Amino acid sequence: MRVVHKWHKSSDRELTQIAESLAYNCWKFTLTSVRGLQDEKFYFSSKSQGMEVMTEMLIFLMQVTDRLIYEAMEPEHRVQFIGAMAYRFLDLVLDNYSDLSEEGPERTDLVGLINERSADYAEFSYGDDGPSYHFLRYFGEKVGAIMGDDQDNKWVIDQMMEVEAPDVIASLKKSIGGIVGINVD
16 A cells, blocks of 8 residues: 655645544554454454454554654644544544445544543653553553454464554554654654
């Protein structure tokens, strides 16, 4: 999957436009990750289950983004940036649910989920080495709860913590550097 990590032409971009572009890249990262889970023989019972996993991953990436840009952006700009990412995530998730034959969540339910997860992730640390064990474990457990604990999916928490999260964080850092212009390494 092709992901653009930088702008083609140099010009000033609005903060919202930059956040939306990064959010779209995050969408692509999560899609690649879910396809990777399928390739690793994790079992999805429906397309909406895949969408639920992608939603959890998007929320996770939004939290990681907030931690990565924390010191580089003024607080009011960071709030605007993360808010624009959240709104773009909502649009992407709801648009893709509308393509499925199964009914998806309401917008207000997704907003509630983002707010709930944001409060939960706020309890976990994120240091120079990246997210803490508890940060990653929480993410893995949320995906595990979606995937279920049958024989095919019993290792999904470990897969999320040890493979998928590091991979998407590496891609996210590259996009933040190119699109946002903040060096996060």
